[in-house]
Amino acid sequence: MAGNRFRVGNRTQQDAGESKEAGSPVEPGRADTKALAVLCMTFFLVALDNTIINVALPTLERSLGSSTTALQWITDVYTTAFAGLIIVGGHLADRLGRREVLQSGLVAFVLGSLVALGAHSSNVVITGRLVMGIGAALAVPASLSMPIDVFPAPRQRHTAIAGWTASAGLGVALGPLVGGALLTRFR
Secondary structure, rough: OOEEEEEEEEEEEEEOOOOOOOOOOOOOHHHHHHOOOOHHHHHHHHHHHHHHHHHHHHHHHHHHOOHHHHHHHHHHHHHHHHHHHHHHHHHHHHOHHHHHHHHHHHHHHHHHHHHOOOOOOOHHHHHHHHHHHHHHHHHHHHHHHHHHHHHHOHHHHHHHHHHHHHHHHHHHHHHHHHHHHHHHHHH
C-alpha cells in the first residue's frame, strides 16, 4: 500500500507522513487539532466507561434485583468484548477505512449506552454493555492509527499520541468520580 494517499484536513499527504512538497513539514492546523480532540475524546469515553460502572453496582443490585453473577457480567462483558475484538477492529480499520470504522464504533458505543440506560433488567444492561464493548473495539484502534496520518512530523505525532494516551488515563481516573456524581444527581 506504499504511496497510498490520505486526505487530512485540507491537505493530501503520503502514508509515510510526508507533506505534498517534499521535505517540508506540515504545521498542524485547526482541522488537525479538532481531529485530535475527537480521537482523544473517543479513548477518554472508552476508558471512562471501563470504570464508571463499578460505583453503580449496588444501585443496579437494588433497582434491577441483579444477582452477583449478573453484576459480574455487567462489569466484565464490556472489557471482554473490547479486549477480544480489538485486533479485529484494527484489521477492519485497515481494510475498510479508519474514519468509517471509528464512526461505526462510536455509533455502536452510543447505541449500547442508550440500551443500557433504558434497561429494566440485568440482561438488557449486559446486552447494552456488550454492544458498547464491540463499539470500543472498533473505535480505539482506528483512533490510535489516525494521529499518524494527521500529524506527519515525528515531534507532533509523538505529542498527539501522548495526549491520546493521557486521555485514557484521565478517563480511568475520572470514571468512579463521574459515576458517583451521576448516581447522586439522578437517584
